[in-house]
Amino acid sequence: MIRKFYNDLQSGRGITVLYIILLSYVILALIWWGLLLFRQSQQITEYERNNLSLRTDSLSQPVAYQLELQRIEKDEHLRTFKFLGEGGTFMGIILLGAFFVYRAVWKQMRLNAQQQNFMMAVTHEFKSPIAVVKLNLETIRKHRLDEEKMKKLLDNTLRETDRLNTLTNNILLAAQLESHKFKPVMEMLNLSALLARVTGNLQGRISTHSIQAHVLPQLWVNGDKFMLELVISNLVENAVKYAPKGTPITINLAPKGDCLYLEVADEGPGIPDAEKAKVFQKFYRIGNENTRKAKGSGLGLFLSQRILAQHGAYIKVRDNTPAGSIFEIAWPAYSTQSA
Missing domain, CATH: 1.10.287 (Helix Hairpins)
Structure with missing residues (x-):
């Protein structure tokens, strides 16, 4: 029994149960404290009423008696309002604090699990x-x-x-x-030529998939050459990990509207909607280390998103048709010739 509880604590489930028990105890104690105060207030009121009735001068002065009785009832209402106000405030503070504490602990537990993975x-x-x-x-x-x-x-x-x-x-x-210590070395780059060179090198190393690149020429962006090479490699290698052998990896680079779009598409199993935003988190990988077969550290997409953010670009993932995923990068600023 003790070992099972220890295992539950390690997994986080026991901590959640213990936290709920402690929070419930605090809330019940606050409610019990409130009930005792209300009961005490009623006893005070009853005592003052009885004491007023026993006073000999109260019967001879009915007006003063009624005024004193009204004062007693008013004092009881004030005490009730005070108890409700203070109790409600304490309850709100406890619940709000419990929410933030639980959220912080849960985030830390999830981060620990991701770091373990x-x-x-x-x-x-x-x-x-x-x-x-x-x-x-x-x-x-x-x-x-x-x-x-x-x-x-x-x-x-x-x-x-x-x-x-x-x-x-x-x-x-x-x-x-x-740690915000990395500063990219920005320069005007021919992204079309860079993409063609990187995909050519990747195709030379990858024999399980064909890389089909559709790249319009002379598309320039301001960026760090090494970092953008890393982003392209991460996206292509990520597609190779999950797509079935023999299926193509399609890369498109072309302007649409006011932005330049780079798309890396595969024909793998795709990514569930609930996971689409999570895949860019540090250490995050779909499934767990005991069930997933694809190699990886859970850093590639995280690094890609951070690098692109430094370049003023953004990345998202959407579904491919009929199967697979498309990682889409958008550059708001680009040109069709070197500066």
């Missing part, structure tokens, strides 16, 4: 490439391989070290963005 994901993300690199190096050391097999192993090792480097950079960048 993040640690599990990062541990897995680090162990997987490290194991592959170690295996490849041991194979190269123990066996005499021909040039083709050697090149294949070395290429695989480089890809895994790139994964480690990307993960490390994401973690460091997230910390810098959270």
Whole structure:
């Protein structure tokens, strides 16, 4: 029984139950205090009425008797109003404080759970490439391989070290963005050329999906080259993680109205409406680390949103037709030629 209660406390359910019990006790104590005060007020009134009736001069002066009786009743009404006012104020303060305390505790518990999921994901993300690199190096050391097999192993090792480097950079960048220490290096960039180059490099590394880019030329934005490359890579790799193998990843870059839009579309399972805003939270991933199969740390979309906010752009996710998701970035400020 004690162990079960401890597990409930660890999961947050026991804390919620304990919090409700304590809050209920405080509210019931306040109500009981109010009832005792009302009862005391009635006893005071009854005592004053009896005392007034026993006074010998009250019968000989009926006007004074009525005035004194009215004073007693008025005092009782004032006490009742005072008790109701103070009790209602205390009740409101207690409930309001309880709401804010519970919300703060719940947010902290949710953040702790997300951080735990993040640690599990990062541990897995680090162990997987490290194991592959170690295996490849041991194979190269123990066996005499021909040039083709050697090149294949070395290429695989480089890809895994790139994964480690990307993960490390994401973690460091997230910390810098959270502490507001990162300042982007802004310059006029040919986003069309940048997008074509990044998607070409990604297609060279990704063999499970085809990347179909529809990019209008000579579209310029003011931004940080490295950061925008990271955003594009995060969105494409995120689509690759969840879309079935063999399905295309479609990228569109074109102006619409007064804004420039970049869209990354996949044909995966999509994102439920209730999750669309949450996917941009730090460490947040749909499902949990024990059930989800896609790799990731829960930082990619969070970093993308923060980076784009520094560039004056915004990102949202919407449903693709007939299946999948579309991550849409909008730049309010762009040009069709270099400054």
